[in-house]
Amino acid sequence: MKRFECLQAIAPSIKYELFVTTAGGATNEWNAVRPSDGNIQVKTLGLCSSIGLGLAIGLPERKVFVFDGDGALWMNLGSLATIGLHQPKNLIHICWDNKQYESSGGEPTVATAGNIDFAGIARSAGIKSSRAVNTVEELKDAVSYAMTNDGPHFIAANIEAGRAEVPPLKYDELENKYRFIRYVEDTEGKSILRIPQSASYLLK
């Protein structure tokens, strides 16, 4: 299965869930399939799972999706242990495993040789709801389960290599951050951005 068809298959079930998407092809494709200020891009390879964990801990009543990749997850494999430790009920972590560093030119990753079992590692790290999927139907089932049951959830999605032809991201990381935070403020009814007041307004 291709990542793009997977994204198209799960998009109709998404409403207000938040998405943290890895430095890689999943970001452009997801924003093309489901444009939303509830999507935040990541620039540090591997850090999406940790950012998603922090977001899930900070908003425990909100479902948080992380879109990871096999190269990115290899770089921060310890994050699975940390997620297993903290058990965020609302975290849904999907690793799009195309068995290569696609954004770096297709070099092999730890997954290329076929020895590693990401779902098994996640389960052994304490993420009980962990499974590998190989078809779009299996993926839809796994996402549907994750959205209606407490997690944390981990889904290793085995996909073909290849990126869909989609438009580039509309917003750089700063504009993306501001829009994302405003979206969280609006949908959660809370104030996050603190705008400093000029000193003259603080005079009594």
Add this chain to the structure above:
Amino acid sequence: MGTIAGAQNILDGLKAAGIDLVASVPDINMLQLLNLLYQDKDIAHVPVGREEEGIGVCTGAHLAGKFPAMLMQNGGLLNSANGLTTTALQFGIPVVLLIYYAGDIGDNAFHMVGLVTEPVLQGLGIKYIVMRDPAKVRQDIAGAVTLANASKRPVALLLTRAVL
């Protein structure tokens, strides 16, 4: 290990300044502070395995509306340099870095880490205070939080044994 009084002073300063989530990787000199964090009900404590993970957790926590701090040794500051650069600085994330200053004058371990700590912070463009006076702990923490908020950047507090 630090002292209970020093640890309590820092914890009180963090709470007074509005910090409500602390990610951490331990150091022996912050044992008392970590013990307090494990017991505290007001501050969410998120132990992580490696410091760069903590920068990610703090970033996500900020996006969720928390005001986060990352507690680590200065060796961990080096471990987190890419996350600080391409996430915290590039996205403009206010986070307070509470860093035990190993290899400081008078410290008998990790002298190389101590040697590069301040130049690395300067190279990253992260403002910092070296905390040596227990009487100024709360003021220094409040100042770091104010600047982190205003600049939307990480600000570092280098904790020496004198304040722990």
